[in-house]
Amino acid sequence: MPFLRRTVPLAICFVMGIMTAFQYFVPHQLSRDFLELMTRWDKIIAGFAVFxxxxxxxxxxxxxxxxxxxxxxxxxxxxxxxxxxxxFGLYNGGDGFWVDKNEGTMFDWIYIYVQVPAGATIFSILAFFMASAAYRTFRARTVESALLLVAAIIVMLGRVPIGALISEHLPTAADWIMGVPNLAAKRGILLGVSLGAIATSIKIIFGIERQYLGGGD
Amino acid sequence: MAHSAQRTGGEEMNRSTDFWILVGTLIAFTVINTLFFAIGSFKINWDSFGIVIAVGLTLAMYSFLYKDNPAFKIAENLYVGVALGYTVIITWYNALKPDIYDPLFVPIFTKATEPEYLVIVPMILGIFMLMRISARLSWLSRWSFAFVVGLGSGLTIPNYIHTFILKQIEPSMRPLFYGGESIYVSVNGILVLVGVVTVLLYFFFSIEHKGPIGVASKIGIYFLMVSFGASFGYTVMGRMSLLIGRMIFLLRDWLGVLH
Structure with a gap:
């Protein structure tokens, strides 16, 4: 049983990892078809995971x-x-779930009038909490926190009409912050994260990292 | 003892006040909407009814800004249920139906085309994943996870190298002068390069952050702080635009105050 419970999953992971990694470097129609098929299989398995x-x-x-x-x-x-x-989703406007999804059904009505407004409202509530948290925690005690505070204020003011009324340079300053120091830091983080993800992927493919198997045998 | 009794009395009074606020709001909401239907602002159809439901949910959600209350909890739980139902249905119509039902089961029953028996493999792996809920057979789900994780890892290596490493390094190392651009572009180019290198140095823990490395990592922290501040400001403005959207919905679509 340990063979089926541990060795087979490790073998599946290894084979899939190696094949998809090398597929990228094989410029052939077969290679592209293979990737397309595997992506479709992945979508199907993810569909079951929803349940x-x-x-x-x-x-x-x-x-x-x-x-x-x-x-x-x-x-x-x-x-x-x-x-x-x-x-309503399965009823599909009276045609049943075995035909393609119809437009303008009660399912869409629920999406438009329940899910979208409720979702948007929940996320908009965060504006109040963020403002409240910022008011309580933002203190320019050090150079670092002052930089954070100033950058946040410039970006916020630079994105609204009142910012341009205060100073015509505010929108330009906001764009500069987003396009230069923010870009540099994001790029540095992204490079670090990418190298980490690649290292982790290699460890997973070769069975060094096995957390995804869970505990037990 | 007297203190405790006093506090309990205060809480009961608060609860009672909240109860009447809730009832009053519900009555006001019902009266306003009935009035809108009566005077013809709202036609009797599903769209108008939908606006009333959406307004009710929006107000119930915003009532949390006063304090946690039953209206908010009902709206929140309803939203979770609807979101779940929506996800399941969309998964069926976008993934399972076109990729399993249509190519495999429809041809088997109609005999119109040749069934795609190959989709049985991911279907079995999908069923194995559902075995996660069985204590005895949960180990089968490891096969499915191994497939998904292996595929993801294999795709990550070349894609990340190409998209996030090479494509990100290339614009960080542009020549300072191509010819024709302003001095500001060159200065910005240097700043981006300095920022990328110093941020990477800050996250490089194999050497002690002392001397020149310490100075560089300090500069990296400054870049990070500006970036965090900018991200914060950007997120706040995103949430603000959602808030403005909800306010416009209430004032225009419901009350008809804005045009």
Whole structure:
């Protein structure tokens, strides 16, 4: 059994890693077809993974309701939202889920009038919390924190009409910060992250890094 | 004891106040929308009903700015459920139906074309992934994870070298003068190069940050701080534009104050 539980996954990972890494350097139609096929397979497997997420969320909220955890009543709304959306999605305007998705159905209505406004509102609430957190924590005590504060203020003011009214140079300064020091730092971080990702990928392919297998045998 | 009783009394009064605020808001919301339907601002159709639902959700979400309350929790949990249902349905229509159902099951039942039996392999790996929820068979999901992780790792190596390393180094090492550009462009080019090198030095921990390396890494920190500040400002403005969008929705689409 350890062969099936540990060796086979390591072999699959090794073969897939080597083949896809070398595919990049083979300029042939077969190589491109192989990559296309593997990407499609990956999409299919990721599609199944969505159901694990759905199961996990349903299980969590079902447990909350079953054991009457504090605030369990709110979990019912998770089921209501999910069941109604799934129902309309599968109903597909009366044609069923075995045909292509129809446009302008109640499923789209839910997306337009429930999901989009709720999502946008939740993220817009963050504007208040960020402003509040910034007010409480931004103190120009050191050169570093002063730089952070000044850069943030210039970028914020430079992106709105009032910035240009205060000084015509503010939008230019904001663009310069985004295009020069910000770009340099982001590029440095990106280079470091990329080298780390490549090193980790090599370790995964050769079975040195096995965290993705989880614990146990 | 008296202190505790006093505090409990205060909390009850607060709870009672919050309850009446919630009920009052709900009544006001219902009255306003009924009025809109009655005077003809809203036609009786699904779009108008949708606007009312969206306004209700928006206000319920914003009520969190006052304090955590049942309206917010209901809206939040409803949003989670809808988002889950939406993801599952979109996964079906965009991934599973066109890649498994249409090429494999439809030809088997209709006999119109030859079924693509090759998709059975990822289908089995997908089913193996679902075994994660079984204690006895969860080890099968390792095969699926190995496939996904191996594929991702294999793609990462050449793509990252090409996209994030070579493509990022190339513009950092441009000649200072091509001919024709201003002095500012050259100065900016030097600054970008200095920034990239010093930031990389700051993250290079194999040598002690002392002497010239210490100075360079300090300059790297300055670049990082400016970048973090700029990212913060940029994110705040992004959230602000979302807030403005929601306010325009409330004032224009719902109340009709803006045109």
């Amino acid at each position: 694990i997420g759905a199961y996990s969320l349903f299980h969590l909220h079902y447990s909350r309701i079953r054991f009457k955890v504090a605030g369990w009543g709110y979990s019912i709304f998770v089921f209501i939202g999910a069941i109604v959306t799934l129902g």
